[in-house]
Amino acid sequence: MKTSVKNYQRLCRWILVLSAIIFLSLPEMAYGSVINEDQEPNDTTEYVLLRGTVEDEDNGTPLPFATITIEESNIATVSNSKGDFLLKVPKNMTDKDIRFSFIGYEKKFVPVSAFKDKRYKVKLKMITVPLVEVSVFPSDPNLLIKAVMNRRDENYLNQPTRMTAFYRETIKKGWSYVSLSEAVVEIHKPAYNEPKEDRIRLKIGRKSTDYNKLDTLVFKLQGGPYTATMLDIMKDPYLLFDKATIDYYNFKISNITRIEDRTIYVLSFEQKPNITIPLFYGRLYIDTQNLAITQAIFNMNTEDKEEVSRMFIKKKPLGAKVYPTEASYIVTYRQDKNGKWYFGYSRGQASFKVNWKRKLFNTNYHTTLEMAVTDWAYTEDKPFKGSERLKINAILEDEVSGFSDPNFWGDYNVIEPEQPIESAIKKIQRKLERMNDN
Numbered sequence: 001m002k003t004s005v006k007n008y009q010r011l012c013r014w015i016l017v018l019s020a021i022i023f024l025s026l027p028e029m030a031y032g033s034v035i036n037e038d039q040e041p042n043d044t045t046e047y048v049l050l051r052g053t054v055e056d057e058d059n060g061t062p063l064p065f066a067t068i069t070i071e072e073s074n075i076a077t078v079s080n081s082k083g084d085f086l087l088k089v090p091k092n093m094t095d096k097d098i099r100f101s102f103i104g105y106e107k108k109f110v111p112v113s114a115f116k117d118k119r120y121k122v123k124l125k126m127i128t129v130p131l132v133e134v135s136v137f138p139s140d141p142n143l144l145i146k147a148v149m150n151r152r153d154e155n156y157l158n159q160p161t162r163m164t165a166f167y168r169e170t171i172k173k174g175w176s177y178v179s180l181s182e183a184v185v186e187i188h189k190p191a192y193n194e195p196k197e198d199r200i201r202l203k204i205g206r207k208s209t210d211y212n213k214l215d216t217l218v219f220k221l222q223g224g225p226y227t228a229t230m231l232d233i234m235k236d237p238y239l240l241f242d243k244a245t246i247d248y249y250n251f252k253i254s255n256i257t258r259i260e261d262r263t264i265y266v267l268s269f270e271q272k273p274n275i276t277i278p279l280f281y282g283r284l285y286i287d288t289q290n291l292a293i294t295q296a297i298f299n300m301n302t303e304d305k306e307e308v309s310r311m312f313i314k315k316k317p318l319g320a321k322v323y324p325t326e327a328s329y330i331v332t333y334r335q336d337k338n339g340k341w342y343f344g345y346s347r348g349q350a351s352f353k354v355n356w357k358r359k360l361f362n363t364n365y366h367t368t369l370e371m372a373v374t375d376w377a378y379t380e381d382k383p384f385k386g387s388e389r390l391k392i393n394a395i396l397e398d399e400v401s402g403f404s405d406p407n408f409w410g411d412y413n414v415i416e417p418e419q420p421i422e423s424a425i426k427k428i429q430r431k432l433e434r435m436n437d438n
Contacts (some may be wrong), residue, residue, distance in 0.1 A: 047088045048112065051416070052120035054079045054100055063124060065330060065345065066102040071109070074376050076334065077166075077413040078345045086416040100124060103285060103295060107260040127258040141251035141267060145284070148291050149237060149246070155292035156192035156234055156333075157342045162379040163187040164203075166414045167225045169369040169396060181207040181396045184412050185225045187373075188383045189235070189343070198229045199383040200390045205400030221367060224396035228371035231331045231346035233296055240280055240298065248275045254283070259295075263288045271301060278308050282329075292341045293333065300327035325364075326351040334373075345372045374413040 054066040062083025069076040070093055079085040087098065089112055097109040105124040114120060138144045165187055171179040183205035190196040202225075221227070233240050241249060248271055255266035265288055270281035282298025302308045305323040313322050327350040334344035347370040354363040383389075390399065 047090050048094055048115075050085075050087045050089060050098070050112065050115045050120070052085055052115065052122055053083045054085065054102065054122045054124060055083055056105075057123040057125045063102045063105070065332065065347065066100055066124070067332065067334060067344065069099045069101075069334070071097045071099055074336070075374060075413065076344065076372070077374055078332070078372050078415060080416050084416045086414055088413050101260050103259045103264065104257045105259075138253060138265070141253050144253070144265070144286070144291070145241075145246065145251050145267060145269075148284075148286055148293060149241075149243070151291050152234055152237070153193040155290055155341055157189075157336070157340050158191045158193055159378050160191055160194075160380070161187075161189050161342070161376050162381065163189055163343075163373050163376040164412065165225070165228075165371050165373045166412060167228060167369070167371045167396075168415060169221055169224070170367065171221070172366040172368075174364055179208070179397065181205065181224075181400065182414075183225065183396060183400065185390075186384075187225075187229060188379070188381070189229075190383075192235055196383075197392075198226070198232075198235070200225050200229065201384045201388050202390055202396075202399055205396065207397050207400050221369065221397075222393055222395055224390065224394050224399070225371060226390065226392050226394070227348065228346045228369055229343070231329055231348060232343040233331055234293060234333070234341070235343065240296070245279075248272060248279060256288075257285075259285070262294075264294060269298075276304070278302065278304050278311070290339070294335075294341070295330070295332045297328075297330050299329070300324075302327060320357065321355040323353050323355070324350055325353050342376070343373060346370065370415060372413070372415050 054063045054068070055061060056063060062079075064079060064081045064083055066079040066083070066085075067076065068078060068085050068087055070087075070089060073093065073096070075090075075093075077085060077087050089096070089098075094112045097111050099107060099109055100122050101107045102124055105126055108122060108124055110120070110122060163186065165185050166182070167185055168180070168182045170177060170181075184203045186201045186203055188199040188201075190198070223230070230236055230239060238245070249269045250272055252268045253265055254268040257264050257266060265286040267284040267286055268282070269284065271279040278301045280298045280300055282296065284293050285295040285297075286292070287294055300308070302324050305325075308324050308327075309322060313324075328348070330345070330347045331343070332345040333341045335341050347368070349366070349368045352365045352367075354365065356363070
């Protein structure tokens with residue numbers, strides 16, 4: 001019992017994955033200047049900017065969170081939830097091919113020269129898995145997941161790395177975006193077989209917030225980029241399950257698929273009926289050859305809203321009850337040329353309902369964060385000093401000072417913004433311009 005309580009307390013600590021801080025007081029109006037979506041960065045002397053959309057070859061359905069990599073390099077990005085992508089290719093790599101991959105689809109190579117000066121539609125073909133492979137299932141899914149966890153040390157990077165990543169977090173009230181914060185960060189990630197935690201340094205960031213839409217609340221996310229790296233479940237397996245909590249779940253092999261040239265088991269999981277603490281349910285995509293998790297898609301069980309609220313909410317105003325109604329997560333791994341896997345992308349979404357004591361209607365908030373590793377290399381450097389790195393409970397919005405640099409993105413690869421986000425930011429920009437004219 002002691003072990004279970006200890007692990008659950010550990011889980012509660014890290015489930016400040018998408019934790020919220022809600023204050024009563026409202027600061028003065030604050031706006032930031034922005035970059036127009038169609039405005040190209042000025043500094044394009046060192047790279048070529050590629051834009052496009054990844055979609056299904058047969059029906060044109062966008063493929064969200066597809067992995068996009070420059071061949072023979074560690075430079076990569078992902079498509080956004082609409083399948084759109086933006087990739088910045090160094091000019092000394094313009095003779096390379098761009099590799100596109102998505103679970104259940106054939107990989108595709110497109111030369112940089114094919115993009116020219118327009119958006120490029122990358123059409124991927126769905127894979128048909130041979131029947132002989134479909135019939136080859138492990139007999140015991142519980143033994144499969146235990147084998148996966150036992151092989152973690154040999155399947156994932158066994159040396160410290162220094163990663164560059166793009167990070168974004170947003171807050172919506174109802175259907176309206178009220179806050180956007182973005183940053184380029186550096187991550188010092190210890191080897192996967194070391195218990196040491198990741199360290200993050202903020203390289204550059206920007207924000208924009210429309211406090212008018214927040215009524216009497218200021219709603220912020222605590223943890224910032226650390227939240228995204230905590231979703232690396234193979235580095236921090238206790239977020240989902242470790243040796244002590246793995247028996248809290250039922251596992252089932254629900255399907256088999258492919259990603260690029262590898263056959264993948266789809267392992268579904270959910271907490272057992274007799275386990276009452278809020279845990280998770282979802283799917284793990286496991287490489288059949290080396291038993292490495294290549295992707296995880298999962299949700300938190302929010303049925304016990306009182307307990308989940310205690311886990312998520314750091315502060316809340318008097319006269320209001322705040323409940324998480326949904327919490328969903330994605331983490332994707334990439335493979336290097338030596339066959340080792342590493343953290344490549346994560347995304348978390350959570351929704352909250354605010355019930356006011358003396359108000360007829362509820363207020364709904366939706367938060368999203370995502371991080372894409374855009375480059376990495378092995379390192380012998382020590383972790384960032386305390387004075388350089390972000391604190392683990394940092395609020396990114398408080399760490400950056402607005403959209404102050406017109407050449408903000410430089411040569412970093414980013415997740416292309418959703419159009420609704422850009423529309424919200426443009427509205428804030430117009431308000432700022434009107435304020436300046438008065």
